Ligand SMILES: [Zn+2]
């Protein structure tokens with residue numbers, strides 16, 4: 001009930017108070033045209049294995065490992081005001097932000113990184129959102145990774161599949177704090193809704209920090225037959 005009320009209250013607040021720019025706080029838009037023009041869509045991308053610079057975050061040919069990620073691309077650095085914008089989207093249910101993220105992703109891929117878009121199309125990737133823990137999903141009402149995956153699916157014209165699910169924490173993991181838990185994620189934390197896979201996959205999540213979640217999922221997908229597995233995150 002409290003959750004529903006918060007959601008409704010936020011929706012009313014959103015309509016009463018028009019958005020203001022996350023960068024300069026001027027009212028009118030979530031990102032005003034002046035600040036939009038200054039956005040850097042060229043975040044330096046790194047190879048997810050050796051962490052050295054890499055074009056489009058693709059894993060260097062000599063860094064490729066059978067059970068590793070074949071690429072990891074993030075849109076913007078994990079700092080303000082991007083962090084606040086993502087936080088509001090996830091926890092304050094500011095659903096109107098969906099269209100802003102949509103525009104940012106489309107601009108990034110179509111205007112600044114068409115090669116990445118072409119790579120996904122050439123590889124015929126199937127888009128897989130990183131699953132949320134079921135209890136968190138219930139509380140939050142939506143899975144932001146799934147929303148983002150939908151956006152990417154529309155832009156890239158590649159299909160989306162809810163292929164992976166999350167298992168309940170085991171006793172050992174339940175005792176760990178959030179940080180320990182994040183670094184303890186293994187393929188055993190997930191299950192797949194199909195056992196035999198083929199082809200290439202693109203994992204989608206909102207944030208990548210250590211990359212353990214992406215890696216665990218990539219390993220699991222590859223053990224079940226996936227060929228290439230790369231990843232996309234909004235912030236990294
Ligand atoms: Zn502004």
Ligand SMILES: [Zn+2]
Pocket residue numbers: 047048049050051052059060063
């Ligand atoms: Zn490398």
